[in-house]
Amino acid sequence: MRGPSMNLHPAGSFGAADDVGRKSEASTVAIIGGGPAGLTAAYELQKHSEAYHPVVFEESDQVGGISRTEMYKGYRYDIGGHRFFTKVKSVEALWKEVLPNDFLQRPRMSRIFYRNKYYDYPLKPLNALLNMGPYESMRIMLSYAKWKVRPSREEVTFEQWVTNRFGGRLFWHFFKSYTEKVWGIPCNEIRADWAAQRIKNLSLRKAIWNAFSGSNDTHSLIEKFDYPRLGPGMMWEAFRDRVEDQGGEVRMEQKVRRIFRDENRVRAVEVENADGSTYEFAADQFISSMPISALVENMVPPAPDHVREAAKKLRYRDFLMVTLIIEGENMFPDNWIYIHSPDVKVGRIQNFRSWSEEMIPEPNRSSLGMEYFCNENDELWDKDDKELLAQAERELRTLNLVGDAPVLDGKVIRQRKAYPLYDGDYRDALETIREWLATIPNLQAVGRNGMHRYNNQDHSMLTAMLAVKNILGENHDLWAVNVEEEYHEEVREPEESEQRAMGHSERLQPTRILAGAK
Template sequence: MKNAIIIGAGPAGLTAAYYMLKETDIHPIIIEKEDYVGGIARTVEYKGNRMDIGGHRFFSKNREITDLWEELMPLQGKPAMDDKMLKRECQLKQEGPDPEKDDKVMLNRHRISRIMYMKRFFDYPISLGINTIMNLGVVRLTVVVASYIKALFIKRPENNLENFMINRFGKRLYNMFFKDYTHKVWGRYPKEIDADWGSQRIKGISLCKVISHLCAQIVHMRSGSVETSLIDRFYYPKYGPGQLWDTMKEEIEKNGGEIYFNNEVKEISRQSDKVTYIKTKNGSKTKVWEADYILSSMPIKELIKDINDDTIQQDVKEVADGLIYRDFITVGLLVDRLKIKNTTRIRTLGNNIPDCWIYVQEPDVEIGRLQIFNNWSPYLLKDPINKVWLGLEYFCHENDEKWSMSDEDFIKFAVGELEQIGVISKDDVEDSVCVHVPKAYPAYFGRYKEFQIVKSYLDSIDNLYCIGRNGQHRYNNMDHSMLTAIEAVRAINDPKYSKSNIWNVNTEKEYHEN
């Protein structure tokens, strides 16, 4: 029997192993550097409260992916605890499990996200709707509309992210909602970032859609209905994203796949046009893994460093070494209450604000996003009725000033920022935790423009397949990472498929968010 070594037990690596067992007779062996599955899509538990690192909505336009999620965790057939208590409308699947009684259940949740700017809430994604108009005022709105109309007729060359955004939103909206926030997230201004990032993550607005959306909002306001512009839906495992990956891990092992933790790749040996073996280290022990196929979701910068190949050209090494990543810190805060008030018509436990997360675009604080875990799933909390469980998200570079701060000092800093913008009082903080996530986001600057040099070299290795976000150095969503794994398995199993299918995932201008 042939075997495949899969580097990384994140969404891509696990999906690759799952599909190998499902569609081939190849034996999958996953080697994982950490002691958990899920990568950055894991769930971190702290004293009975669970944190979703980065926030992972289970949403996809690909039916195969949504079917796979439901195959692993069936959709709820009864209301969740908060929906039941608040008598909120919820979408249920006939004969689905009851989340109050069953653990292995996928919830169907409201997606509510907003932008905090000028101490006010704006719709996310940003739109020229009633809420935006009221917050901006007549003068600002007039300038925004004029700027947008100008952008419709005078197009800039899309040679960077700044021009990409201005072409779609106008310069004034760009300056208000994109320029400084992008700098906060990436540490670079949009004019320093390749436009490819925008083509994957951002969809523009059209004047016709703006007008029709505005008319619809006016109708809803007159009828007194709920603010539908804030609401969408997504699937979500009862205990957070890590629950699904734990479930997939169990299925892989039950069907004969193997997963080995705490094994860090140290050497990848290439001979001729193939990888012949991988060497890993676990503590003081080293192990050699021979394989017919290699599927890698490890960061490409590290992958190239680990390849033992006398023929590798210097420019491949230099470009790979020049790839940049953005790292990530989450602070979990358990608080008794929020100072900020719920001014929407959406009912919540404790009448807290209804957002799953808030994009904090206030220029005087460094926090990027704020998650309210109560709204993702009440089951993430030990006491969802009397406590609020928050996730404060910061973007940084590994070993910079923020990354190097002690957990105690960083938590104190984060609490101060949230108090500064009026969300909490520090006296209401009951407990806290700090989690560091390296290489969370592959960046579209540095040597990225020359990435094709690295990609061509990797494709020249016949039995190596690059999958996942870091495995392709592409800002994929979770479902896209899974699709790269599925395409890799099919490229191995079926001559009609090719490696180009793997790289083409998430390049077809199908958007995650409208």
């Protein structure tokens, strides 16, 4: 892994003596965060203009953010699971441009494990009904009919949105327990926005009609996806290398602490080195993918009181993954399995061999990622690693997914602020912050936490691409790049998606690469 560049030139000071291809008098763009959004912004600036010098500040020792690939004893771990599939052709082209020869095409398979049976995911009503048996299926159908006749008039909460489409009984079986396991709050406190973004708007009536008529609509879902052979971090390491090869900078273990502004423009950021020392870095333009709440809280002089109060209302959900190295190769064929059982705390289990054989360095070995959703500093988060490893193995045995295969080793990986929380306060709070940030023309927020939007790599990349276009003189509303109201894995004609993605005022619904909780 490359080390950080420590050139501390202020903005606009690059003269003829600079030896890394910089143009004299180049304008500096400070980019906060070395995840998909930040690295895409740096790469796109260099690709489309020689007039700007990007400097990326990444607080950790790895690029990629939640899309990074962790390693332990040669084993590679995908933090959350990342399918490389998108409806946005410009993003797809960028993936292939930066990583042209290292994609594998993988079969898509994920299922729900519930009451010792496997259910298709995304949930297919007919499959669910057959697994539930005739008595419970009848109750599900009656519940569905009831909610179709008398639906909730409002669809403000996750519970209302799902129940109106599936009925109360199916909601209780397949959505309530898992969703509350993921978010740690009741379903009636989660906004419907998240449901519209993450769950296909299925119809029981249509599913049953298809079964008896012989019709099949499974072609509308992706069956295969691309995947970097060494995990998603391979993509972002390639982005980093290209940025640096073109004269840009990616400064690792450099945490942006404060953002200094004069009136309605940002002039500099305070950066903390790994040793605790700090320096001030001036720039002409700023792109931020740090949590938008932290962006507001660290403004100097402070943001207005009502904006700071709004930032305090934005909440996040953290998670940790307990990776287990197991003797044997073929545990199960899925990329991952959702665990709906309330008897265990694990929410999802990844099978890394099903992502890529090259992520497993030894023959006759499997590597599983047991994912737990929690809050930083709660009981689960603070557990000792040895306790977590023992708990993960115990729950794996309870679920009987690997038989008596020996567990040989493991590692715990913690991820802060993995998911922006869509609770009852978030929308008004976010709107308040958006309105205030709009008064600062040389600062743009991009990416998942940067916009407090439950988006994916392609959405994060697109916001960064449009932010660069804005710096180059165009006028795009990044907040109009939207993921709501369309299911992430339904295939749409490429021409339409591309037109909607790059239009100035059109709303975009790009695919979601992650499933379930990601």
